[in-house]
Amino acid sequence: MKIIFILYNIFESKSGVSNKYIKFIDHLSKNNIEYILFTSFQNNNDINTHIKNKYNIINKKGINVPFYKDIKIPNIKIDDIQNIINNDDIIIFNGEFFWLYKILGKIKNTYPEIKIIPNWHTNYDYYSNIYFKNIISIKNSKNILYDNLKNNFFSGIIVTGELTKKDFIKYTPNVFNANEICLDNFNIFKIDEYNFNETINFIYTGRISKEKNLNLIIDILNNLNLDNSNFKNFKMHIIGDGPCIKNIKNSINKELKHKIIFYGDINYSMIQDIYTQLNNRIFIQSSKSETFGKSTMEACYSGIPVFVIECDIHNLLYNDNNSFTYGTIQEFKNELIFFFKLTKKQKENVIYNGYHNSKQYDQNEIFQNLQDFLINMNTKKDFNVNKSIINNIFSTINHSINYFES
Numbered sequence: 001m002k003i004i005f006i007l008y009n010i011f012e013s014k015s016g017v018s019n020k021y022i023k024f025i026d027h028l029s030k031n032n033i034e035y036i037l038f039t040s041f042q043n044n045n046d047i048n049t050h051i052k053n054k055y056n057i058i059n060k061k062g063i064n065v066p067f068y069k070d071i072k073i074p075n076i077k078i079d080d081i082q083n084i085i086n087n088d089d090i091i092i093f094n095g096e097f098f099w100l101y102k103i104l105g106k107i108k109n110t111y112p113e114i115k116i117i118p119n120w121h122t123n124y125d126y127y128s129n130i131y132f133k134n135i136i137s138i139k140n141s142k143n144i145l146y147d148n149l150k151n152n153f154f155s156g157i158i159v160t161g162e163l164t165k166k167d168f169i170k171y172t173p174n175v176f177n178a179n180e181i182c183l184d185n186f187n188i189f190k191i192d193e194y195n196f197n198e199t200i201n202f203i204y205t206g207r208i209s210k211e212k213n214l215n216l217i218i219d220i221l222n223n224l225n226l227d228n229s230n231f232k233n234f235k236m237h238i239i240g241d242g243p244c245i246k247n248i249k250n251s252i253n254k255e256l257k258h259k260i261i262f263y264g265d266i267n268y269s270m271i272q273d274i275y276t277q278l279n280n281r282i283f284i285q286s287s288k289s290e291t292f293g294k295s296t297m298e299a300c301y302s303g304i305p306v307f308v309i310e311c312d313i314h315n316l317l318y319n320d321n322n323s324f325t326y327g328t329i330q331e332f333k334n335e336l337i338f339f340f341k342l343t344k345k346q347k348e349n350v351i352y353n354g355y356h357n358s359k360q361y362d363q364n365e366i367f368q369n370l371q372d373f374l375i376n377m378n379t380k381k382d383f384n385v386n387k388s389i390i391n392n393i394f395s396t397i398n399h400s401i402n403y404f405e406s
Contacts, residue, residue: 161291208242300354
């Protein structure tokens with residue numbers, strides 16, 4: 001058995017999902033599980049050369065994604081897979097690449113025993129309101145995915161987030177929720193001595209893109225910076241990069257600029273150093289697009305109280321015992337006042353509860369469970385997938401294929 005991954009340019013795209021698959025491939029290598037990774041590289045620099053030498057990669061020319069300029073999808077042809085595949089292999093691919101289904105249908109027709117498992121790690125229902133209005137019907141592509149889970153063309157699915165799992169479990173019992181954080185990256189836990197009169201260090205860590213809603217954080221900071229605010233003494237630490245970095249920087253007025261520090265895309269060791277060196281820390285999560293929110297859980301594991309925007313996934317992951325929830329600027333300010341009025345013991349209880357909540361997502365344990373899930377899937381017999389189903393796959397996605405080939 002080997003695992004064939006068909007993934008976008010994960011070594012160049014800075015996201016939690018990219019990091020998840022790089023680390024999972026590392027896990028498979030340590031456990032002597034054979035794999036092949038189809039991916040793309042935009043740049044042929046020395047770092048990418050090192051990566052290509054380290055990993056078992058087949059580099060394919062990338063296809064642009066209209067709504068995400070830094071994403072490249074490997075342009076896979078059927079011969080690429082047929083030359084390497086066996087009947088006992090597993091194919092894992094980004095489930096939103098629905099134009100691949102035509103190729104995968106032909107593969108399944110020739111190798112009926114292979115297991116094809118999409119992954120679905122992004123809240124596309126939310127993204128569609130931002131990116132896809134005039135580009136593509138994500139709802140239709142998701143329906144195609146549902147259909148192919150129901151008819152056993154796909155053997156199961158890997159997801160991020162309990163809400164996403166609840167969505168797909170209606171169509172297949174074989175759903176693996178891959179919520180995880182690498183505890184080894186944040187092995188210094190501390191609780192600050194919170195002092196209202198000292199500088200508050202707000203932190204955001206993550207991708208800087210439209211769906212992350214950083215404009216709300218800037219609006220909150222502008223409000224706090226008003227002359228009549230009780231919380232004028234603050235710094236904002238923004239860790240990460242992304243397509244909206246210039247827009248965010250340009251939106252900051254001169255009164256606020258000296259209070260915001262941009263660190264760019266830095267490694268986990270540097271992030272931990274920043275977390276450790278700062279005091280009076282508060283982590284702000286403003287995105288409603290998360291399926292899990294990895295950086296928020298990492299903050300919890302580091303002993304940082306988190307202020308999360310109210311939405312379905314945050315309501316599921318967090319509660320009043322381990323976080324602070326807001327929906328508006330005024331609600332954020334109210335929660336901030338409430339937090340600083342808590343006794344030292346009460347603050348510690350919230351922080352410890354957040355810490356213990358985050359420990360259940362230990363990456364090492366989750367990856368071992370995912371590996372076991374895949375091995376178990378490989379021993380199962382799929383129900384027969386008849387040719388009429390495969391033909392239906394071809395006909396339902398032709399319009400999508402034509403769009404991306406144009």
